[in-house]
Amino acid sequence: MEWNFEAGVPIYLQLMDGFRQAIARGEYPPGQKLPAVRDLAVEAGVNPNTMQRALAELEREGLVYSMRTSGRFVTEDANVLETLKKELSDACFEAMYEKLTALGMTEIEIREALDRWLLDRAGI
Amino acid sequence: MEWNFEAGVPIYLQLMDGFRQAIARGEYPPGQKLPAVRDLAVEAGVNPNTMQRALAELEREGLVYSMRTSGRFVTEDANVLETLKKELSDACFEAMYEKLTALGMTEIEIREALDRWLLDRAGI
Amino acid sequence: MEWNFEAGVPIYLQLMDGFRQAIARGEYPPGQKLPAVRDLAVEAGVNPNTMQRALAELEREGLVYSMRTSGRFVTEDANVLETLKKELSDACFEAMYEKLTALGMTEIEIREALDRWLLDRAGI
Amino acid sequence: MEWNFEAGVPIYLQLMDGFRQAIARGEYPPGQKLPAVRDLAVEAGVNPNTMQRALAELEREGLVYSMRTSGRFVTEDANVLETLKKELSDACFEAMYEKLTALGMTEIEIREALDRWLLDRAGI
DNA sequence: GTGGTCTAGACCACC
DNA sequence: GTGGTCTAGACCACA
Numbered sequence: 001m002e003w004n005f006e007a008g009v010p011i012y013l014q015l016m017d018g019f020r021q022a023i024a025r026g027e028y029p030p031g032q033k034l035p036a037v038r039d040l041a042v043e044a045g046v047n048p049n050t051m052q053r054a055l056a057e058l059e060r061e062g063l064v065y066s067m068r069t070s071g072r073f074v075t076e077d078a079n080v081l082e083t084l085k086k087e088l089s090d091a092c093f094e095a096m097y098e099k100l101t102a103l104g105m106t107e108i109e110i111r112e113a114l115d116r117w118l119l120d121r122a123g124i
Numbered sequence: 125m126e127w128n129f130e131a132g133v134p135i136y137l138q139l140m141d142g143f144r145q146a147i148a149r150g151e152y153p154p155g156q157k158l159p160a161v162r163d164l165a166v167e168a169g170v171n172p173n174t175m176q177r178a179l180a181e182l183e184r185e186g187l188v189y190s191m192r193t194s195g196r197f198v199t200e201d202a203n204v205l206e207t208l209k210k211e212l213s214d215a216c217f218e219a220m221y222e223k224l225t226a227l228g229m230t231e232i233e234i235r236e237a238l239d240r241w242l243l244d245r246a247g248i
Numbered sequence: 249m250e251w252n253f254e255a256g257v258p259i260y261l262q263l264m265d266g267f268r269q270a271i272a273r274g275e276y277p278p279g280q281k282l283p284a285v286r287d288l289a290v291e292a293g294v295n296p297n298t299m300q301r302a303l304a305e306l307e308r309e310g311l312v313y314s315m316r317t318s319g320r321f322v323t324e325d326a327n328v329l330e331t332l333k334k335e336l337s338d339a340c341f342e343a344m345y346e347k348l349t350a351l352g353m354t355e356i357e358i359r360e361a362l363d364r365w366l367l368d369r370a371g372i
Numbered sequence: 373m374e375w376n377f378e379a380g381v382p383i384y385l386q387l388m389d390g391f392r393q394a395i396a397r398g399e400y401p402p403g404q405k406l407p408a409v410r411d412l413a414v415e416a417g418v419n420p421n422t423m424q425r426a427l428a429e430l431e432r433e434g435l436v437y438s439m440r441t442s443g444r445f446v447t448e449d450a451n452v453l454e455t456l457k458k459e460l461s462d463a464c465f466e467a468m469y470e471k472l473t474a475l476g477m478t479e480i481e482i483r484e485a486l487d488r489w490l491l492d493r494a495g496i
Numbered sequence: 497g498t499g500g501t502c503t504a505g506a507c508c509a510c511c
Numbered sequence: 512g513t514g515g516t517c518t519a520g521a522c523c524a525c526a
Contacts, residue, residue: 021227024227024228025226025227025228026228085227085229085237086237086240088227089224089227089229089234089237089238089241090237090241092220092223092224092227093220093237093238093241095220096216096217096219096220097245099216100213100216102149103145103148103149103209103212103213103216104148104149104150105209105213110213111242113209113210113213113214113217114217114238117213117214117217118235121221134500134501134502135501135502136501136502160512160513160514161513161514161515162513170502170503171502171503171504172503172504172505173502173503173504174501174502174503176514176515176516177501177502179514180514180515190513190514190515191513191514192509192510192511192513192514192515193509193510193511193512193513193514194511194512194513194514195512195513195514196513196514269475272475272476273474273475273476274476333475333477333485334485334488336475337472337475337477337482337485337486337489338485338489340468340471340472340475341468341485341486341489343468344464344465344467344468345493347464348461348464350397351393351396351397351457351460351461351464352396352397352398353457353461358461359490361458361461361462361465362465362486365461365462365465366483369469382515382516382517383516383517384516384517408497408498408499409498409499409500410498418517418518419517419518419519420518420519420520421517421518421519422516422517422518424499424500424501425516425517427499428499428500438498438499438500439498439499440498440499440500440524440525440526441497441498441499441524441525441526442497442498442499442526443497443498443499444498444499
């Protein structure tokens with residue numbers, strides 16, 4: 001993973017986002033042990049506290065769990081992972097939708113354009 | 125229009141993009157006279173030459189045309205405007221698609237998720 | 249006729265050229281009486297002497313003739329007029345030919361391109 | 373190449389024309405590296421920006437391409453070069469044709485005169 | 497050293 | 512006043 005933070009949004013949120021995508025992508029498979037917080041922190045070039053916070057929040061979300069002495073692991077709960085994927089893709093769709101409405105397109109126009117685009121894509 | 129440029133990408137390109145969206149959005153309706161280059165430049169906080177370049181390139185694309193002494197106008201060619209909208213929305217779709225594939229989703233999964241999301245949205 | 253002299257080449261030559269073309273074009277038909285030298289001079293914005301010289305040279309070429317008391321006339325000699333046309337068109341051809349050879353085309357290439365162009369033109 | 377610009381027509385256009393002819397003439401063979409923009413600019417006695425613009429527009433036309441750090445090169449696309457030659461010669465023919473029609477010659481007369489001239493030339 | 501971009505300020509033609 | 516062009520000089524990214 002390569003980190004590349006943008007200004008204006010809290011780093012721990014960006015870290016969480018990165019992990020969410022890595023997990024959804026399967027880069028960190030279910031049950032996989034994560035590196036130590038300190039290692040992750042130096043790799044990302046952030047303060048260990050910041051990394052700790054990101055992971056703690058992810059734990060709150062149920063995406064990772066920690067076994068007191070042996071480290072942190074990606075959840076094996078298929079349900080949670082499914083939900084994660086859904087949330088990420090939905091966010092993507094929302095972003096697209098918002099952009100297009102900001103562009104002046106109505107809902108109907110968007111659906112038509114989307115259908116057209118999917119057909120074109122299938123045609124390619 | 126409010127301008128705030130991001131570093132790393134040429135300003136004149138960002139200007140062009142802004143105008144493309146404004147025109148697609150209908151903020152500048154077909155046939156509408158644009159403010160003078162110099163005025164647009166001060167409004168955007170850029171050098172008149174930079175604004176001039178952006179508008180000249182938009183003219184090459186057929187989105188605007190200029191009459192030497194009376195100003196610059198948005199094209200009235202419905203065809204061009206239609207193409208513009210299509211290109212902008214397609215770019216949006218492409219971006220979404222790329223993001224989701226980068227997230228590890230296959231084409232089929234994307235379509236399913238998209239259908240689901242559209243249904244949910246209709247349900248709301 | 250409108251005069252528009254370019255620097256570097258004697259004005260009386262430019263005047264002669266203008267008359268040659270006007271006569272070839274039929275703007276001054278055969279036998280037509282020309283305006284008085286003085287009038288022509290003021291119209292062209294040149295010194296009467298310069299205009300006089302141009303006309304005298306044209307007379308030497310046989311393109312115009314003067315009847316002592318009644319003025320100057322365009323020749324009625326069909327032969328001379330024919331030659332004039334030929335000379336003008338030939339000059340045009342030479343100019344074209346020279347330009348194209350300067351562009352690196354061989355005689356054969358020029359002929360081929362010319363044939364192609366004539367065909368295209370006929371096709372239009 | 374020697375530059376001497378005529379007033380009234382934008383320098384960058386004249387520069388473009390010069391390069392077009394030089395390339396068509398083979399003075400800059402396909403794949404040839406062009407001198408640096410700044411060098412070309414001083415050689416032509418124009419501002420680097422003006423030269424840059426000329427070359428950028430030629431790049432848009434596909435006649436040259438630039439590799440960010442290593443320089444600018446003449447295209448190696450034989451098709452483009454062929455088209456260039458055709459366009460230049462056609463422009464030449466058009467100019468000739470227009471001149472002769474302005475001289476009062478009909479299309480048929482022009483063709484006859486042209487044939488005659490070509491025969492004469494072959495006879496020489 | 498390369499191409500590319502940007503700014504600042506000037507001039508021109510047109511009406 | 513409009514768009515368009517040109518100059519002068521600067522900075523950047525890249526390798």
